[in-house]
Amino acid sequence: MSEVKKIATRESYGNALAELGKEHADVVVLDADLAGATKTAVFMKAFPERHIDCGIAEANMMGVAAGLATTGKVPFASTFAMFAAGRAFEQVRNSIGYPHLNVKIGATHAGITVGEDGATHQCNEDIALMRTIPGMTVICPSDDVEARAAVFAAYEYEGPVYMRFGRAAVPVINDKPDYKFEIGKGVTLREGKDVTIIATGILVANCLEAAEKLAADGIDAEVINIHTIKPIDADLIVASAQKTGKVVTAEEHSVIGGLGGAVAEVLTEKAPTKQLRIGINDVFGESGPAAELVKKYGLDADSIYEKVKAFV
Template identity: 75%
Template sequence: RAFEQVRNSVGYPKLNVKIGATHAGISVGEDGATHQCNEDIALMRTIPGMVVINPSDDVEAKAAVEAAYEHVGPVYLRFGRLAVPVINDHADYKFELGKAITLREGTDVTIIATGLPVSESLAAAEKLAADGISAEVINMHTIKPLDEEAVIKAAAKTGKIVTVEEHSIIGGLGSAVCDVVAEKAPAKVMKIGIYDTYGESGPAVELIKKYGLDADSIYEKVKAFAK
């Protein structure tokens, strides 16, 4: 019902409306499946002209709001409920719509993450390094317009891409990256996210672990994929 209103009353007339949607993903926790939206990125990506942003921490959330305010046109901002580590609190941090940020250089595999799993992906990359696997980590805060140049560069550099999102693997970041890879930069891709299922009620941290979005789970999956 709400999507139809956004499509017809905001997207179609190209109104300068900013939508701040909170409580996204399974980290909503005890409220359960009815409150855990794992499909919103997929829906909003389909609206022509809609910008879709999924910040990774407090610093980036503030920067994203400012960028959305300055952008003329509809914008969908996705915010989670759970507190996450601050990873962008450095002097040279710069947020640009549609421009991914490389947080860690690597040569064996590229992890492209968005939102809450970005910090978990960085932690996973540290564990991978201890095993001799060099993992590049990219923060794709803007899902639409996607930074295709960053994806193409990663595909050419490592040849193996892993996408990580607190969202369905259908229609989200992983699908957007695969669209680019299939058309412009052939490479192996593995998608980590919610695997075509609803969430459930439980403590947020435990749910993140159960659904494979914690650092240890990402580490295990990427390690097997990178071999």
């Protein structure tokens, strides 16, 4: 897919915020001394009076965002996923989640594709952490188109939203006239009858590529993009599982508590189905080029193809 246009979803986040700021005067963007990396600098340049740099104090930033929300503003609190979900978990839970405030969290640099920043900054636990917070909506877009749509949808949604974005450039796969983003609704990208592949985030593109390889072997894979981990589209998951009888989940996140766990919960309760979880297998990441890490941890298209083939 080298000829396909590639854009990092963190870039999409910054551009979408600037567009949103033009339309809505109540949008305020907060950052924790990372505006260049999270790309909120795009918003800051356009609306300096509505951009607040809270410094390297993420917990405080979440408190400031909560306070702004109580005044009628719509704050987008931005920092790396490791700091948004990890360092500031207590503040997100107690100051934003508990009072169910209208705060949007833009968490960039998620997953192992943070690359050379290493294990301390590669957050593979954030989806698990955020989806345990009552009332928290969790979104993990697959590309530029979906990331931009997610930002606008998050603004329109009343309540706390956690959005997960990546550092590395990824293929644009949703650049279609009929594309529609709706919180809580998955998207069937490829119909199939032999196995269901449910993916989120940057692995959606890899799973589509893997599905093409499987087709060459006579395996007809259905590919579903679950951009909203919570609330999850249980009806779509169950319908596909009942059709194919086998489910594979793929995510750039720990196999514990992320998409794989969320899908397993749905299937266990509503349609017991044999499932394979592809993701980070209860280990920390390491420093290295993003593409090499994706391959080493078995998240590239070839690895997904091999795992699904063996599973089927």
